[in-house]
Structure formats: C-alpha cells, structure tokens
Amino acid sequence: MYLVARQGALLRFSQHRRVPRGELDRHFHSYNKSITTLVPSYAEEPAVVRKTLWSVALQEFTNLHVVLLVDDDPYPEDPDILAKLEETRGLALEIQQSLEHPLRMAQDFRVLFERQREAGASPAQILATTIAAYDAAAVWLEEMATAERIDDHVDEFFVDSVIMGLARELRLTLLALNAAAAQNDSPHSDRLEEFHLRLERIFSVRMHTFERKKYANLSQAVNKAMNLNAYISLMGQKWLVDNRGDVEVLRAVSPTQETTDMDQVLDIPDSEYLLTLDADSLLLRDYCLRLVYFLESEENSRVAVTQTPYSSFRGAPTRIERLAGATTDIQHILHQGKTLYNATFWVGANAVIRKQALVDICQTTTVGGYEIHTYIQDRTVIEDTESSIDLGTHGWTLSNYPERLSYSATPPDFGSLVVQRRRWANGGLLILPKFGRQIGERKRRNERIRLREVLLRVNYMASIAWASLGLIFLLAYPYDGRLLSPLIFVAALPYFIAMGSDLRDCGHRFSDVFRIYGFNLILLPVNMAGVLKSTEQAFTGEKIPFVRTPKVRNRTASPGLYVAIPYLIVFFSIFTLWRDFQDRNWGNVAFAALNTVLALYAIRAYIGFKNSVVDMALGLVNWLFVPPKKAKDATVSYPVATPENTDWSTLLYQGDRRLDRDLRGTDDRRKRIGVK
Incomplete structure (x- = not known):
C-alpha cells in the first residue's frame, strides 16, 4: 500500500501545474464570497496560538473571518490559569488592531491611485503610487519580523516563512514594477488595480473569540469536534444572550424581532467556506487563495474538503521531534x-471545507432539552476520518492539494508523543463498518469503486491493528527456516529503499528508515493500547475521552508501562538472539540482533535512560498509591436560604437541583447561586 500510494503521488506531482499569480489576481478581483477560519483551542499556550492566528490573519482573502474557539473553563479559580486565559482571549483584538495601520495605508494608496487614474495622470505617476504602496507594505512586514522574539525553531519558521515569506513575495512584485518603471513601461491600469486590491486583501480581516462553554444550550462535550460543531450551528443568524439564573443560553433572533440591548446580541455571519486549523499549525501566505480557487474550478464542484497535509517544522532540537517530523513528511x-485513487481522508490539522457539505451530513439530537447539531462526528477521537466516510456516503469527495502550504508542530518528547499516537490508534476499527455501508450506498448509485481505493482506505483505518499484531508475532514466535524464507527480506527491499529515498527527498536522511523501524518498536505498546481501546468501545459503546497532545516546553512524563515494555522487547530480543545462536538459526540471529540494536537506540535517543527510570518509578508509585475514599454522610443537608440571599432567577430556571448536588458536590454551586 505504501508503494501504491507513492506511485500515485509521483503521478500527481508530475502533472501538477501551479496556478499563475496573474490568474489568481484576475479570479479574486471582484470576489464577494467569504471564508470563516475556525481555530479550536484548549489549554494552549498563548504564544503558540498567537503565531497560528497571525498566519491566518495574513492570508490573502477578501472576506476573511477568523474565530478563535476557546474551549477552556470560562470561569477558572486558579489565578495563573485565569491570567493565561485572559491573554488568549485578547489575542484576536490585539492582531486586529495591529493590522489597522497597514490596512489603512493600503486603502489610502488605492484611493490615491483611483484619483490619479480619474484625473488622467501619466502611467509613470500611477505606477509610482503602486510602487510606494508595495514598498510600504513590505517595510511594515520586515519591521514586524525584526520585532519578533525567536526562542525556538517554530519561532524561526514563523518569522522566516510566514512573515518574511510574504514580505519577500511583495518585494518580488516590487522588483518587477521597478523594472517596468526603469524601462519607461507600465502594466495596464486594470492590472495595477489588482495589485492594490491584493494589498487590501492581505491586511483586511475580522477576528473574534468565541467560548461555547459559556452557553448552556451548546454542547459541553470535551472534544475538538463538538467545539467546531457548536460554532458552525450558530452561523448565519443573530443570537440573543439570555441570562437564566446562573447560566446563559443563546436564543435565535427572528428577522422581525427588535432588540434594544445590542451588546447582548451575537451576529454570527455565514460563509460559503470554512477553514479549520489546529492552534499549533501555521499556514503559508497563499493557502486560502489557492485552495479556494481549486474548489471553484468546475471539475471540483463535488469536492467537499481540500487540504495540504501538514509538514513538520525544520530544525527541531530533539531527536524524537525530528523523527516524528520525518514520518509526518512521508505522510x-x-x-x-491516495487522492489519485479517490481514497483521500480528511486530516484535521487544516482543511478548507464547503459548508454545504457539512450541512448535508449534519445530525441533530436533543440533550438536556436543547438541540445539538453534529456536523463533524465525535463518536471516535479521529473525528476527521469518520467525517470523511460520511461525506463519501453523501456523494462528496475529498482532495489533497499537491503543495506544502501548511506546517504543524510534532511532539517534543516521548510522553507527549504517547498521547498523540495513542489517540491516532483509536477508532479506525470502529469506522470500518461505516465504510462498508458507504460502499453499498455508492454501488446503489452505480458509482465505480476501484479495488485500490478500497485497499488504501482499509489499510489507513486498520493497518495499526494488523501491523502491531504482526510485529508481536515476528518478535515472539520461535519460527525457523521452514517458516521464513530469505525471499521475504528481498520482497521487503523495495519498500525500505523507496521510504529511504522519500525521506531524503523530504530533507531527512536515508538512514532514518532504520530509526523509524526502532521508533515503531518502542511505539508498539502505545499502538496496541489504542487498538484495545477501540475494541473496548466496540463492545461497551462508551466513547473514548479526547486527550489533547501536550505542547509545553517542559518534558511530559510517560506512563510507566509504555516505558517498561520497550525494555522487555530488548530483553526478549537478546534472549531470542542467544537461543537461536545456540540452534545455529542464523536468520533469526540477524533479526533478533537488529531488533536489539534498534530498540536500544530508540530508547536512548527518544526516551532517554534517565527519563525511563523516572517515568517507571512514577508509574509504580501511581499504581501503588490509592487515594482514600471519603465516607459519605447518611443524609445530605442543605443550607437554609433566606429571601435576601437567594438567587431567585436561577431557582426558577433550574428547578430542584438537589440530585445534581448529590452527584457533583455543592461548593461550586453554592458560590454561583449565592447561597450563604
């Protein structure tokens, strides 16, 4: 499947032709459609979110609306957490205000350009105005880049590729305009108008922050999918913030309804397109422009999602981050x-989506008396994969744009990598039956279904399960020459040679193919844990909780068991080496020696011997320590409320909540209701 997908990629890369800059300018000259960028954020570092928002705010698009979907507890009691939350809340306004100056400059230059054109000024004068506009915009970006603080490789990428990348492109246009002026020539005035509109598109953006957990009638499920769904369900309508005691709910405002307090009204615009972006991802300057242009081509009218599967930031300081980045670049x-064979899966880090496609797959349920709209399924923690199947069932397709236009962080240590990869290993098996139903539905529509599409999709969803089981068999079963032919190794050579070549083309080393093998050895318990969790959910129906990947500078501790098992693999490989050496089973000796060396290298390079001891000791302590259970009172007493200190509106709205207090405790509720 690797070789099939790789062959398809080579064909697509060879056929791809980049849309010329002039064609993009022509298409978006009088463009009036809009795109809403949704950036879900939960417990993220404000500095990380800030870079992401800037990369979106500088996208060249006419009607660009950026919304930071903050999913933290809106009322934290910890002052440090509150300070961090307030900083995150202020990012959208801070960026919006920073862009007012370059936007005003671009608008002033365009007004001057229009006046000169109407007054019949010479082409040289009009061209000089355009040159001045581009020079001012480039200088502003360069000054911003100079003022940025660079602490790590992500900061360096942000400054060099996002800010200065845009500045260099403007400088390139400036070079061409100056060359035209030096040759006593000039582009047509209509073309110069496109240049001015381009500057306005770059610096014009509307930015907001939205917190769904403030409103009781929106889903409170702890996962990224429902954070996105909550905002999407509100788009295209005005909503009145209705205070009902200790909670707030959003009530739809009818077109004929008059509202006196506009501060209590949320006007959420609709959009033809949605851009979803993880809070630790960065986009290059023309991401929106090129992907929306792609969607608006006639042959792509049924493409629901297009994306550029993210690449890794270069220059990572840790070995494990660099190797995780290598596997990301291969993907x-x-x-x-996969796109060549109609086997594309939505990769949730970034994507441009037709909103109409999400409306087609929307499901509505009632929770606690409120209607909850689900566009992106949250049944599994790989919501993007399941939504890909849903879209295909409804006749939509997905496509990967063959350029690297998005970049995202990779886990900096083994502990955070465990969280990420355990989440990725969950859910694939659960989605397979839905894919079977999709095939049946498409056959009823007389669609052609190619075998390679089916194999690639099944491999994507289930390969972690069978690859992990196969690796366990290879490690544990005492096979000999009767079961293992040397031809097996020969048959595997094209795979390893192709992967090594791809790694080198992506800027990594050919020898990383061996490091990836050792990397997969120590990830074996993580992958198996994900597979077992999926099996558990299949039998119990209980959703697997969403756990975000930690993005902190300090090391994340790994679960002790996930550190101990790689050592067991090493010890068992040494035992196998000794046993087969005694039996003169030289094929097994070579295989066991390879596993021993690469697993030991992976432990030292990606976990660390000292960190291993610490994590296993912490795991043992956590396993031995059991917090004492607090004895429950036989009867539960409630404080006596007086008319003077009772929050009457909450009591009228919530009714009798004593059962809720019994289950959750009373302290927080007493504080919020106001009972002394």
Whole structure:
C-alpha cells in the first residue's frame, strides 16, 4: 500500500501545474464570497496560538473571518490559569488592531491611485503610487519580523516563512514594477488595480473569540469536534444572550424581532467556506487563495474538503521531534497518492471545507432539552476520518492539494508523543463498518469503486491493528527456516529503499528508515493500547475521552508501562538472539540482533535512560498509591436560604437541583447561586 500510494503521488506531482499569480489576481478581483477560519483551542499556550492566528490573519482573502474557539473553563479559580486565559482571549483584538495601520495605508494608496487614474495622470505617476504602496507594505512586514522574539525553531519558521515569506513575495512584485518603471513601461491600469486590491486583501480581516462553554444550550462535550460543531450551528443568524439564573443560553433572533440591548446580541455571519486549523499549525501566505480557487474550478464542484497535509517544522532540537517530523513528511507524500485513487481522508490539522457539505451530513439530537447539531462526528477521537466516510456516503469527495502550504508542530518528547499516537490508534476499527455501508450506498448509485481505493482506505483505518499484531508475532514466535524464507527480506527491499529515498527527498536522511523501524518498536505498546481501546468501545459503546497532545516546553512524563515494555522487547530480543545462536538459526540471529540494536537506540535517543527510570518509578508509585475514599454522610443537608440571599432567577430556571448536588458536590454551586 505504501508503494501504491507513492506511485500515485509521483503521478500527481508530475502533472501538477501551479496556478499563475496573474490568474489568481484576475479570479479574486471582484470576489464577494467569504471564508470563516475556525481555530479550536484548549489549554494552549498563548504564544503558540498567537503565531497560528497571525498566519491566518495574513492570508490573502477578501472576506476573511477568523474565530478563535476557546474551549477552556470560562470561569477558572486558579489565578495563573485565569491570567493565561485572559491573554488568549485578547489575542484576536490585539492582531486586529495591529493590522489597522497597514490596512489603512493600503486603502489610502488605492484611493490615491483611483484619483490619479480619474484625473488622467501619466502611467509613470500611477505606477509610482503602486510602487510606494508595495514598498510600504513590505517595510511594515520586515519591521514586524525584526520585532519578533525567536526562542525556538517554530519561532524561526514563523518569522522566516510566514512573515518574511510574504514580505519577500511583495518585494518580488516590487522588483518587477521597478523594472517596468526603469524601462519607461507600465502594466495596464486594470492590472495595477489588482495589485492594490491584493494589498487590501492581505491586511483586511475580522477576528473574534468565541467560548461555547459559556452557553448552556451548546454542547459541553470535551472534544475538538463538538467545539467546531457548536460554532458552525450558530452561523448565519443573530443570537440573543439570555441570562437564566446562573447560566446563559443563546436564543435565535427572528428577522422581525427588535432588540434594544445590542451588546447582548451575537451576529454570527455565514460563509460559503470554512477553514479549520489546529492552534499549533501555521499556514503559508497563499493557502486560502489557492485552495479556494481549486474548489471553484468546475471539475471540483463535488469536492467537499481540500487540504495540504501538514509538514513538520525544520530544525527541531530533539531527536524524537525530528523523527516524528520525518514520518509526518512521508505522510504528506502518501496522502497525495491516495487522492489519485479517490481514497483521500480528511486530516484535521487544516482543511478548507464547503459548508454545504457539512450541512448535508449534519445530525441533530436533543440533550438536556436543547438541540445539538453534529456536523463533524465525535463518536471516535479521529473525528476527521469518520467525517470523511460520511461525506463519501453523501456523494462528496475529498482532495489533497499537491503543495506544502501548511506546517504543524510534532511532539517534543516521548510522553507527549504517547498521547498523540495513542489517540491516532483509536477508532479506525470502529469506522470500518461505516465504510462498508458507504460502499453499498455508492454501488446503489452505480458509482465505480476501484479495488485500490478500497485497499488504501482499509489499510489507513486498520493497518495499526494488523501491523502491531504482526510485529508481536515476528518478535515472539520461535519460527525457523521452514517458516521464513530469505525471499521475504528481498520482497521487503523495495519498500525500505523507496521510504529511504522519500525521506531524503523530504530533507531527512536515508538512514532514518532504520530509526523509524526502532521508533515503531518502542511505539508498539502505545499502538496496541489504542487498538484495545477501540475494541473496548466496540463492545461497551462508551466513547473514548479526547486527550489533547501536550505542547509545553517542559518534558511530559510517560506512563510507566509504555516505558517498561520497550525494555522487555530488548530483553526478549537478546534472549531470542542467544537461543537461536545456540540452534545455529542464523536468520533469526540477524533479526533478533537488529531488533536489539534498534530498540536500544530508540530508547536512548527518544526516551532517554534517565527519563525511563523516572517515568517507571512514577508509574509504580501511581499504581501503588490509592487515594482514600471519603465516607459519605447518611443524609445530605442543605443550607437554609433566606429571601435576601437567594438567587431567585436561577431557582426558577433550574428547578430542584438537589440530585445534581448529590452527584457533583455543592461548593461550586453554592458560590454561583449565592447561597450563604
């Protein structure tokens, strides 16, 4: 499947032709459609979110609306957490205000350009105005880049590729305009108008922050999918913030309804397109422009989602981050090949989506008396994969754009990598039956279904399960020459050679193919844990809780068991080496020696011997320590309320909540209701 997807990627790369800059300017000259960027954020570092928001705010698009979906507890009691939350809340306004100056400059230059054109000024004068506009915009970006603080490789990428990348592109246009002036020539005035409109598109953006957990009638499920769904369900309508005791709910405002307090009204605009972006991802300057242009081509009218599978930031300081980045860069290639065979999966880090497609797959349920709209399924923690199947069932397709236009962080240590990869290993098996139903539905529509599409999709969803089981068999079963032919190794050579070549083309080393093998050895318990969790959910129906990947500078501790098992693999490989050496089973000796060396290298390079001891000791302590249970009172007494200190509106709205107090405790509720 690797070789099939790789072959498809090579074909697509060879056929791809980048849309010329002039064609993009022509298409978006009088463009009036809009795109809403949704950036879900939960317990993120404000500095990380800030870079993401800036990369979106500088996208060249006419009607760009950026919404930071903060999913933290809106009323934290910890002052440090509150300070961090307030900083995050202020990012949208801070960026919006920072862009007012370059936007005003671009608008002033355009007004001057229009006046000169109407007054019949010479082409040289009009061209000089355009040159001055581009020079001012480039200088502003360069000054911003100079003022940025650079602490790590992500900061360096942000300054060099996002801010200065845009500045360099403007400088390139400036070079061409100056060359035209030096040759006593000039582009047509209509073309110069496109240049001015381009500057306004770059610096014009509307930015807001939205917190769904403030409103009781929106889903409170702890996952990224429902954070996105909550905002999408509100788009295209005005909502009145209705205070009902200790909670707030959103009530739809009818077109004929008059509202006196506009501060209590949320006007959420609709959009033809949605851009979803993880809070630790960065977009290059023309991401929106090129992907929306792609969607608006006639042959792509049924494409629901297009994306550029993210690549890793270069220059990572840790070995494990660099190797995780290598596997990420390889996936960019494989996803391109999947598109050739109609086997594309939505990769949730970034994507441009037709909102109408999400409306088609929307499901509505009632929770606590409120209607909850689900566009992106949250049944599993790989919500993007399941939504890909839903879209295909409704006749939509997905496509990967064959350029690297998005970049995202990779886990900096083994502990955070465990969280990420355990989440990725969950849910694939649960989605397979839904894919079977999709095939049946498409056959009823007389659609052609190619075998390679089916194989690639099944491999994507289930390969972690069978690859992990196969690796356990290879490690544990005492096979000999009767079961293992040397031809097996020969048959595997094209795979390893192709992967090594792809790694080198992505800027990594050919030898990383061996490091990836050792990397997969120590990830074996993590992958198996994800597979077992999926099996558990299949039998119990209980959702697996969403756990975000930690993005902190300090090391994240790993679960002790996930650290101990790689050592067991090493010890068992040494035992196998000794046993087969005694039996003169030289094939097994070579295989066991390879496993021993690569697993030991992976432990030292990606976990660390000292960190291993610490994590296993912490795991043992956590396993031995059991917090004492607090004895429950036989009867539960409630404070006596007086008319003077009772929050009457909450009592009228919530009714009798004593059962809720019994289950959750009374302290927080007493504070919020106001009972002394």
